[in-house]
Amino acid sequence: MDGFLLIDKAGAMTSHDVVAKVRKKLDTKKVGHAGTLDPMATGVLVLGVGIATRLLPYITDGKKAYLATILLGVSTHTDDKEGDITFTADKSALANISDKEITNELGKFVGKTKQRPSSVSAIKIDGKTAHARVRAGENVEIAERDIVIDEIKIINIQRPNDQIQVEISVTCSAGTYIRAIARDLGDRLKVGGHLIKLRRNLVSPFTLDQCKSIEESALIPIGEVIEKIFPIRKLDLSQSREISFGRVIEQNPQPGVFAAIDNQDNFVALLENKLQASQMVAAPILVKGSGQ
Template structure:
């Protein structure tokens, strides 16, 4: 099932076309997908850049053309060489892939090359070489080691910045150990302050019961500025308001939340004032 399939299902369950998600999951992946319904889709843009956490399985022994189990296998390393890999060496090579690193995304990825997705170019037979990008891997933790038939499976936890490819970490770890590597399982467990433990399973999903209030979602996503009724009315009319003192230290977007915990708007500072970036209808902000 793709992320688009999930959105289609939620559209039927919610009875609205206005549904979106906050970051695609590969078809082989499981776990957390944050969905926006109706005006809350306006918040999704701010969720896309949040840090992520995953549980994954890396198979050492050979790489694949896609860096995961869906690709064609590349030449395998000797089973004896793979079996001789020690846990401490794995941890050492994982540590080298932790922190601020330069990562080349998988060729079969959604990265755009001259306006077209890299995976589309690969499917059309093109040779795609992507440029390295700076990403942050806050944690690359080894949870378990499971020997297999000519392979070594590593269960890992990854906490990383948006735009990091866990498939590429598997590929690069395998290369660092000189045996090749690819991803066989991936589960997203967290997006920013949204955790999979709070999520409902898609089968039998109850949209009304699972919906977070816009203000709750905004509080998890952005700095918050509390405003009064007069300021809320002015923002809804598109006017600028004087920036409260608690907005002084914030450079980027903020969630303006009014009386009764209603999300009024996403705002940004313009000198001594706050300007509306995205407004929310009064009846839906609650």
């Protein structure tokens, strides 16, 4: 039982909750997910089953896209609506902020930049997640890290009940925290801000319209999607046999990791060019059915 499940995660459940439900549904323990979604967030959650769990890191590192709503004027300790309020701006301060100011400040986030993740993120510090340390009463400060935000589009700016709500779409690199964008936008405008809604619509190469509920989801064979994740090399029968025994074959024309498929388009292995006995060869780094 190897393949992927594309789940449209519902709110009020953790990514691990989804994994647990799928393990029960498929009666297997070998299930993992690519890219954690907070309980309040919904949308694309990619699950790997069987050997596909070994392919998840390559998906996790890919591009992401989100729809998000930011509330300006209030800060919370989690940078989202589930946290305790730590600051509330005066109504007069909010009234003085124009749509143009919001647009200009959001534009400054685009490009290669540094971002400080939320202190309640899933990032591990000495083997323990940051959010677990915060819950235990520790004061956690995570160092800034490099990210890339390809695009931020403003969909709508509304001002209900003396508040400002900014709906945006974001396309970004892995490791980007949308909660941190909400926090930092509020800081730059000096009124505070936090995230009140988040929906992920892309975990490259998988899109939201491919996703289903846990109950309706069906296992997608690796061979059906592998070419969207890796460059492909088709093997003949003798090459497939060599790889199945963990042996090397002649090098691939292109560098980097690539997927090998057999003449029936079944996934065989991940290969990478390596120097062996002064000769460059294509060596398996993951072989289906090998237990690696």
